[in-house]
Amino acid sequence: MPLLRFLTVGALAALLAAAAPDVLTAQAPAIRPPSVDSVPRPAAAAADVGSVDAILAALYDVISGPAGTARDWNRFRSLMAPNARLMPARALPNGGGSVTMWSADDYVATAGAGLERSGFFEREIHRTTEAYGQIMHVFSTYESRRTADLTERPFSRGINSIQLLKDGSRWWVVSIFWDAERPGNEIPSKYLPR
Template structure:
């Protein structure tokens, strides 16, 4: 998880290491963002089918000075199957994005030699949906 957060975080003007980022993910990995409507009564998803599609949406990171870091995580594993529930915070150095906290669920595959992220599914905290305390403990 540290490698993921390291790849996308950095100051204004620092290019992100998207080659390293892509290497963390299995070639068939999925990226899904869930968000609520303004009234917080209906959730929708935005799906990126490839790492390149997701990276296209991250072209602002070096312009804003974006930082994301893990606050806590919960790991479940059995054999080659690992699931990580990672609570994170993010902020923009230029203050153009409001700082928030969220949770990402990672599905990870261990092939005997290395770990591959198979999927990333995340959402941010809202007024209606606060992160439970059990996910804020490290």
């Protein structure tokens, strides 16, 4: 009986070993996020998404406005690819960093009321870009004020790292990852107007 058990275990081990290469090389099924065509989004104005300049101008414009003025959040959503992410970086007391990840709807729910309540005007003051194929990476240096008065000192400055996709007919915002200027994290001169 021990010999039979040994042979059975041995045969099972040999079978598993023979099948192992197939198991090890088998590809996991690809997880496909929704394409820009598969998730309903509010229709974008062609003037907002026809070029990189246009979509960035629309992005800054749609979040900006005086206190007490509602933003056009459907316009905001129309700029975003399905599953787009908006991600503020935060400095931690230990010198490290953390990130919060929002969908477009999360951003509206989390930040929207504050932008409308306090007044918020953000504008781009410098830009660098890198492009390849259908993708564009934009480092967009910004200034934030409570009013549209450019003589008002900005209460915040920083850099928006924006990833864009050209789908053949329009541009989409895929992600925005940003960090604010603060002591010890000054904006380098190469990302400021000359």
